[in-house]
Amino acid sequence: MTFATPLFLLAALAGLIPLVLHMINRQQAPVLPFSTLRFLRISVQRTRRRKYLHDVLLLVLRIAGLVLIAIALASPAISRIGGLFGSSSSSVAIVLDNSASMSTRDEGGVRWELAVKAAEQLLDELNDGDSVALIPSCGPARPDLGRLYKNHEVVRQAVEVCRVSPEKADLASRLTQARQLLEADESSNKEIYVITDMQSVSWDSLKKEQSAGPPPKKPIPVIIADTHRPALPNVALQGIAVRTAGPVAGVPATVSVKLAGDAAVEQKRHIELLFDGKPAGTSPTLSIPPGSTAEQTFRVVPEQPGVHRGEVRLVGDDASPIDNRLFFALTVDPNIPVAIVQPRIQEISYLEDGYYLERALTPVVGENWAIQITKLTADKLATEPLSPYAVIFCVNLPVPTEESARRLRDYVKGGGRLFWICGTNVDPVLYSALDDSLQHELIPSTIKTLRTVSTERPDGWHIGWIDAQHPALAPLSEPASLYQSVHVTQHVVIPSPEGSGVRPLLRLDDGEPLLVQRPIGSGIALMLGISTHVDWSNLPLRPIFLPLIARLTFQLAGAEAIQPQLVAGAPLRIPLSAASKPTVEVVRPNGDMVRVEPSEIKDNEYRYNETDEAGVYEVRVIDGKRRQLRAFAMNFDPAETAPAVLAHEALAERFGQLRPVFAEKVTDLASTVRSLRNGQSLVEPFLILVLLALVLEAYVANRRVEPIPDDAEPVPSSTRAQPAGEAARTGI
C-alpha cells in the first residue's frame, strides 16, 4: 500500500480525540441532586459490563472513524511495485526487445512501433530524479546503453535510434543485466520494464539465468508489456544454401531457398534473386500450404574472382518484412592454389611421385583452369609460406623435420587442408612417433604398418566401399565398378577407431580404411594409404582417379562449406595467426570498414562480434604476400520466425516466486505505469469504511438512548389535564 499524500497520516492522531473527550467529560460531569441512589446503584452495577463493552465499542468505532478519515485523506492505494511512500525516486531499467520478430506487423500495428511508443510513454511517466537505463535485447554494445541516466533525454534519444535487429533476443540475460544494474543503484524503488512480443525463444534461458546467481536480496519487480497481437499472414524465407563445384570464377553455383508459411490459408508468392545487386532470377509462383514449406533453386555463375553478394527477396509485403530477405556470399578465387610437396623434383616428370596427381589436378592445360599447382620439395616446407595454399598434398614424403612438421601442423590447425599420400618413403613408425610428439595434430590417424599381398590375399585388394554421404564422393558411388576396379597390392594400414573423429572415405574390400580424413583445429587432414603412382595400385590409371582427386580438392578448397548460414549476432570467427601480423579489415553490409588491430587476434583467431546487421560481411586479410578475401552472410535468426508465443501465465511460472506483473495495455502503458506506481486508489473503500464506522457509531451510541419528548414538563396546577395513560401510572 502506498500513500500519495502521506503527511495526512499525521491526522490519524485525531484518533486520540475521543479518548481525550472521554476523559474530559468524565471529569466535568454535572452534579445533580437525586432523591435516592438505591436503584441507580443497582442499575449501574447490573449494566456495568454492558456499558464497558459498549463504551469500548464506541471508542473503537470513533477512533476507527477518525483514523480511517486520515488514511483516506492520505490517498491510499494498492501498488504492487511502490514503496510505502510511493513518491520517492526510482530507478528504472527498460529492457526493449528489438529482436527480428519485433518487426512483425500484427493486427494492432507493427510490434516495434508499439514497443517504441510504450517506451516513450514510460519515459514520460518518470519523475524528475528518477534514473532510467535502456537495455535493448539485441544489437551492438553501445556506451550509452545499459547505464542509468537521470537525464531522461539521453535514453529517449537512445530509444529513437534503436532499430529492430535480425538477431534473436535473449531477454533472460538482459533481465539479469538489468537486475545487476539496479541492484548496484541505491534508489529505494527499482523497477524493470520488459517490452517484448513474448516470443518463446526469447525466454529459453530464463530458468538457467535465475538459477545461476544468488537470489536477490530485495526482489525487483518486473513489469512486462506485451506487444504481441494476433498476427497477419506471413511467409518467411527460412533458409538458404549455396553450393558450387568449386569456389572459382566461372564455376556455377546453385542457390536453394526455403520458404515457410505462417498463415491459415495457402500463400502464393514469388521470390527474386539479386546477385551482385543485379536481378538474377525470379521464381515462378510458389504455393506455400499452411504450416508447410516450399523450395526454389536458382543458378548463378560468378564470372569474376572476388566477393559476390547475393540476396533473395520475397516479392510483395507481408506481416514481417525482416524475414523477407536472405543474403548469401560467394568468395571466388581466380583459381585454387594447390601445393604438391614431393621428396624431389625429377627431370623426368613421370618419375615423380606426384606425376599422376598433377595430371589429375590439371586435366586442362591453360590459364583458365580452376586449380593452380605449385610443386615444392620437402625441404621447402621449412621456409615456404603455406597459408596461401588451399590444399597441400604431401606425396610420399619421408618423415618431415620437426620444423616442417610444426609448420604443417600450424597450417592445418589454422584452417588448411593437408592431404597425406603414402608411398615407399612413408615409414609408419616414424610418422606415428612424430604425430605423437605433436599431440596427434599432424596426420589423421596413427598409422601402423605396411600391408602387402600375402598368401592369403595373393591378388591383393579392391576398393570395396566409398562414402556416398561425402559431398565430393557421392557422385562417384555409382556405378560400383567405378571404384571396385581399383586393385591394391600394397597399402599402409590406417586405423579408424570409433569416436576418434577419423572418417573413412574409401575402404578396401576387407573393410580396411584406405582414405580417411579428420578435422584438426580449423583445418582438415586426409591420408591416402596408397601411393598415387602405379607401384602400389592401379588407382592412378583408373577412371575414378581424376574425378576423385579433383572433387576432393574442390571440396577441400571450400566448395562444400561455401558460406554456411550465419545468424545475425553470431561472431565471425576468422582463423589467423597473430605471429604473421596480418592486416584485417572487415567491411560491414552498409559499407563501413573496420580495421582490426593485431592485438585483437587471440588464440590464432579473430572474432568480430558486431554482426547485428543482416547482409554480407567482407573480411580482407593481408598476410604476407597474399591477400585473402572472405565473405560471410548474416541473416536473421530463423528462430525469430517461430510463431510460438509464450502465454503470460506460462512465463509467470518460469519466473517462479518473483512473478512479473503484466501491463494491461501496451498502447496505454502510461496508465498502467501510473496504476502500478500509484496503485489502485483505496480512497473510496476507505470512505465507505468511514461511513460504515459512523453509521455503526450512531447506531451503537443511540441504541440505549430512547427519545424523550421535550414537552414533558410537569404542570403542578390543577388547571392542567391529566395526560393520557396517567391513570395507569398513578394506579388510580
Place this chain on the structure above:
Amino acid sequence: MKRDTGYRYLDPSALARVKNLSLAARGVVEGFISGMHSSPMRGFSVEFAEHREYVRGDNLRYLDWRMLARTDRLYIKQYEEETNLKAQIILDTSGSMLYRHGPSMTKLDYGSYLAAILAYLMTRQQDAVGLTTFDEKVRLDMPARTSPRHFGEMMRQLEGTADRLRSRSEIDPGSGTMVAETLHRLAERFKRRCLIILISDLYDEPEAVMKALHHFRHRRHELIVFHIFDAAELDFPFRDTVRFVDLETGERLQVDPSYVRDEYQRQIQEFVARYRKSCGDCQIDYVMTNTSVPYDVMLSRYLHKRSTL
C-alpha cells in the same frame, strides 16, 4: 391563593374540584355522624367542643336552638366525643421528599398540598384529623382534632416545615428516612381505630414498610398510602453523564443515564409493583402518583373511586 384561603397549601381551585367530595371510612369507625360513618358508639359526650353548620342529615337533636334563635342560622353543637372519624395524616419529610426535577414542585410540596386538602375535607365533614411528620424520627405529631383552629395550626406547621427544609441548599443532604421504624412507633401510639393516611415516597425496604403497615392493620386502622414520585424518578429523562447526589445521604454516583435507564425503570416499576401488590393483599388503599399529576385531579379521582366501592 393565600389571600383566598389564608393557607399556602390550600389552593381554592383545588378546593373547588374536591369540595363536593367526602372521605368516608370504609369500615366501622369509632365515631358517629349521621349519614357518614357507622359508629360502634352510642350517645355522645357532654363536653362541648364547638359549633358547626348544620348539614343535611344531621340529627336535629343536636341543633342549637339558641343559636338559631339568635342568629337565625342552623348550628349543631359538637362535642369532643362525638367525632365521627379520626384521621391521622403521616407526611414523610425526609430528604428524598425534597426532590424535584425542573420546574415541578417537590414531592414534599405535593404531599403538603395533598395533606392540606385532605385535612380540609376531613375537617369540613366534622372528622378529626391530625398530622404527623417524620424523617428518621417523628418531627411533628399533632393529634386529631376537628376544630378549625386545629386545622389552621396544621396548615401553619406544614408551611413551617416546608420553609425550614427549603432553606437548605439543593444538594445538601437532608434527613434520612426510616419509614418502617417510624410507622411501627406510630402504630403503637394510635390506640383508637382511625384512618391513617401515609404520604411518602416510601424509600425504605418494602418488606419492612409493609410490616409496619401490617402493624397498623393489626391495630384495625384503615390505611391509605399516597406513594409520591417525581416524574423524573419514573421516566429518568437524563441524557448526558451526570454525577447524582443522594439527597438523604449525600452519596455521589456518576451515571451514564442512557445505559442505566432501562434497568432503573425496571427497578422502580418492580418497587412500585411490590407495594401495590402488598397493599392490595392487606386491603390498604395504595395510590401511586407523581408530581406532574395535579394533586386535586388525582385526589378527586381517588375519592370518586373510593366512594363507588
